[in-house]
Every structure is written in structure tokens, then in C-alpha cells.
Amino acid sequence: MSQDSISPVRPNFSFLHASGFKARQKIENLRHHIQKLERPNWLQNQNLFSLGIPEIDQHLPTRGLLPNALYEVLPERTTDIGASTGFCTALLFALLKYRDGRILWCLNSSNTDVGEIYPLGLVQHGLDPTRLLTVRTKRDIDTLWVIEETLRSNTFTAVLGEVQKVSMTASRRLQLAAEKNDVLALLLRPAMKSPSPSAATLRWRVKATISQPKGFAADLDEPGDACWSVTLFRSRGGTSGNWLTEWSDETSNLTLAASVSD
Numbered sequence: 001m002s003q004d005s006i007s008p009v010r011p012n013f014s015f016l017h018a019s020g021f022k023a024r025q026k027i028e029n030l031r032h033h034i035q036k037l038e039r040p041n042w043l044q045n046q047n048l049f050s051l052g053i054p055e056i057d058q059h060l061p062t063r064g065l066l067p068n069a070l071y072e073v074l075p076e077r078t079t080d081i082g083a084s085t086g087f088c089t090a091l092l093f094a095l096l097k098y099r100d101g102r103i104l105w106c107l108n109s110s111n112t113d114v115g116e117i118y119p120l121g122l123v124q125h126g127l128d129p130t131r132l133l134t135v136r137t138k139r140d141i142d143t144l145w146v147i148e149e150t151l152r153s154n155t156f157t158a159v160l161g162e163v164q165k166v167s168m169t170a171s172r173r174l175q176l177a178a179e180k181n182d183v184l185a186l187l188l189r190p191a192m193k194s195p196s197p198s199a200a201t202l203r204w205r206v207k208a209t210i211s212q213p214k215g216f217a218a219d220l221d222e223p224g225d226a227c228w229s230v231t232l233f234r235s236r237g238g239t240s241g242n243w244l245t246e247w248s249d250e251t252s253n254l255t256l257a258a259s260v261s262d
Contacts, residue, residue, distance in 0.1 A: 080191065081191070103160065
């Protein structure tokens with residue numbers, strides 16, 4: 001080939017690879033920033049409590065229950081309100097094992113049909129009635145006001161309110177107040193197929209199931225300990241799941257129930 005002939009020049013696209021790497025790095029940094037905004041200080045929170053069931057803890061973002069968050073509990077059916085109330089009591093009992101304090105229970109039977117609180121029933125579920133203060137309201141707006149004021153009072157360890165309708169704005173206010181004042185907020189709501197969006201960290205659905213009598217109860221054909229099918233259908237930063245649980249009156253704790261055969 002003569003020296004006058006022109007050889008083709010291969011273009012250099014290295015700058016494109018460099019710019020693509022920078023773009024991917026910016027996207028990754030943005031993702032980490034969004035995760036921090038969605039879960040502020042969760043990973044740094046060491047004051048966790050637990051129901052004592054590792055299988056449930058594994059589905060939670062912090063591998064334990066936050067004592068300063070908003071949780072919602074709903075019955076699967078209208079007839080499951082007793083089971084969902086029992087699960088709320090189990091959560092409160094688990095919290096008081098890790099943190100001493102008092103509980104405010106805001107009653108509104110027109111929403112949930114829970115009825116009156118039975119002190120011996122609380123004792124059966126491990127909750128000391130002397131640690132409980134009750135307030136009765138008639139409207140959701142009043143219940144939500146009581147809950148928020150209780151969260152800001154620095155007087156109680158937890159507050160439970162029976163509420164039918166909660167807007168996204170109202171639930172966000174409760175979530176922020178619970179985080180800021182280090183208090184647990186529980187909303188016990190009536191049965192509904194498709195609850196509206198909520199800022200609650202965890203949302204549970206509870207259904208009563210057939211008990212499994214043991215020992216003398218089985219011999220006498222009597223009912224056994226209370227069994228609940230517990231579904232975590234919303235776990236902010238975690239994963240959902242379903243468990244068959246059993247409350248033991250003898251040991252006063254919640255455990256996984258053995259699966260029923262035949």
C-alpha cells in the first residue's frame with residue numbers, strides 16, 4: 001500500500017463507557033438515599049421487642065418489632081374481632097416485657113363491637129389491668145385526637161385506639177408522633193376487604209381458627225388454647241407472611257401452632 005493511501009481511523013468510545021458508569025453510580029446513590037428516607041434510623045434502633053416467634057421476626061425490616069411505630073390490626077371477618085383484640089393484647093404484653101410503662105385504650109364499640117374490657121381476660125393474656133387506662137369516644141375524629149395527644153404526652157408506653165376510618169394524612173401524623181415520642185400506637189379496626197392506604201409500619205389481619213386441645217382438655221373433649229391465623233399483609237421495608245399461632249394460657253406466650261392433619 002502506498003504511503004499516500006489513507007487508513008481508516010477507529011473511533012474511541014471510551015468516554016461513553018465512562019459517562020455510563022457515572023450515570024449508574026448516580027442511580028445507585030439515589031436508591032440508597034431513598035432507602036434512608038423511607039427507613040429513617042430503623043437500622044440504628046436497638047430497643048426492639050418481639051413476640052418470641054423468630055419466623056415472624058425474619059419478615060420484619062429490623063428483625064424485631066419497633067416500640068415507636070404505628071401498627072394496624074384488622075379482623076378477617078366481623079366474627080374475628082375477638083381474635084384480633086387478643087392479638088393486640090399479645091403485642092402489648094410483649095412490649096411490656098421489654099419496657100415498663102402504662103397503656104391507654106381508647107374504646108369505641110360502635111366501630112369494632114369489642115364490647116367492655118374484661119379484666120380477667122386481660123390477665124389470661126398476660127396483661128396487668130392496673131397498667132391500663134381506658135377512654136371512651138364516639139367519633140373517629142375524637143379517637144384520633146386522643147391517640148395523637150397521648151403519643152405527645154410522654155406519659156404512656158403504648159396507646160390503642162378502636163378506629164373505623166383513617167386517612168393517609170391522619171395515619172402519617174400518628175406514625176411521625178410515635179417515632180418522635182418513642183411510643184407504640186396500635187389501631188384496632190373493623191373487618192374490611194380492601195383497607196385504604198396507610199402510613200402504618202405493619203398491618204396485620206387476624207382470623208380465629210380451630211383450637212387444638214391437649215392433655216385433659218383433649219380427653220374431656222374441651223376446647224384448647226386460642227388459635228389465630230395471623231397475616232402480615234403490609235410490612236414497610238420487610239416482607240409479608242402468614243402464620244398459625246397459638247396463645248398458651250399456661251405459659252402466657254404466643255407460639256406457632258402445630259399444623260392440623262386430617
